Amino acid sequence: MTPHFSRRRFLAGLASGAGVLALAGCDRLAQNADVDAVLRNTEKLTMGSQRALLPRQRLAREYAETDLSPVFRANGTQMPDSEEYAHLLEREFADWRLQVDGLVQRPQSLSLAELKRFPSRTQITRHDCVEGWSAIGKWQGVPLAHVLDAAGLKPGARYVVLHCADELEKALDGSGRYYESIDLLDAYHPQTILAYGMNGEALPVPHGAPLRLRVERQLGYKHAKYLMRIEVVDAFSAQFGGKGGYWEDRGYEWYAGI
Numbered sequence: 001m002t003p004h005f006s007r008r009r010f011l012a013g014l015a016s017g018a019g020v021l022a023l024a025g026c027d028r029l030a031q032n033a034d035v036d037a038v039l040r041n042t043e044k045l046t047m048g049s050q051r052a053l054l055p056r057q058r059l060a061r062e063y064a065e066t067d068l069s070p071v072f073r074a075n076g077t078q079m080p081d082s083e084e085y086a087h088l089l090e091r092e093f094a095d096w097r098l099q100v101d102g103l104v105q106r107p108q109s110l111s112l113a114e115l116k117r118f119p120s121r122t123q124i125t126r127h128d129c130v131e132g133w134s135a136i137g138k139w140q141g142v143p144l145a146h147v148l149d150a151a152g153l154k155p156g157a158r159y160v161v162l163h164c165a166d167e168l169e170k171a172l173d174g175s176g177r178y179y180e181s182i183d184l185l186d187a188y189h190p191q192t193i194l195a196y197g198m199n200g201e202a203l204p205v206p207h208g209a210p211l212r213l214r215v216e217r218q219l220g221y222k223h224a225k226y227l228m229r230i231e232v233v234d235a236f237s238a239q240f241g242g243k244g245g246y247w248e249d250r251g252y253e254w255y256a257g258i
Ligand SMILES: Nc1nc2c(c(=O)[nH]1)N[C@H]1C(S)=C(S)[C@@H](COP(=O)(O)O)O[C@H]1N2
Pocket: 072, 073, 074, 075, 076, 077, 128, 129, 130, 164, 165, 166, 168, 178, 179, 206, 207, 208, 220, 221, 222, 223, 224, 225, 226
């Protein structure tokens, strides 16, 4: 008996009592129209209860153009302080590449033009910073799911680490570099995008040019700006301070759900 069939029998047992299990083998169970109807219903029930148990896959609220904040604050780094970034900016990011590596089948090195050739998503959402301010902005970018699919996950992939160009704290050992991490549930969420556009224009430098993460079900500090590299890992304990992000290493929650 395949695991699939035993799962169906388990579901049928749940729905109509253990009697069904006692009287029928797999074949009879599958051929019986009434039982099929029960199975179809329990499948819906299963989907419903899984959706209820997985509120993280809910969509964040999306707004209208008229809701856009007249001013969207920039926070944290507003201009990465490195020669490398200065050179990239000078050439309008023509030499910038997003590295995608780690537990992937096909490591990628993607230019901005290549990222823009993927299907894009535009969303108007509210950004909430723990420091107590919010702003509504329009973001355009490629769903992270498409980029991960292009790279192909390897078995064991669990988290996506986002490496940034900026050091928020100057430290000789590189421990002051901004980074973040999210799990695959958030990485594949339909509103999780790598944004290259903001409010109808190219993403401005203070907001993370040329590319930043939008992960709309979480607080502001998870939305890593100035992306350079996406690394797929099985655990983030070996990265920097081991807590999964620049602010997490300094005491903030790793899962900053809103
Ligand atoms: N690379 C990088 N990403 C970052 C930060 C930063 O300092 N460096 N600050 C975070 C915080 S705390 C917030 S609230 C948002 C601010 O995004 P904004 O500048 O577009 O408002 O970016 C987040 N991502």
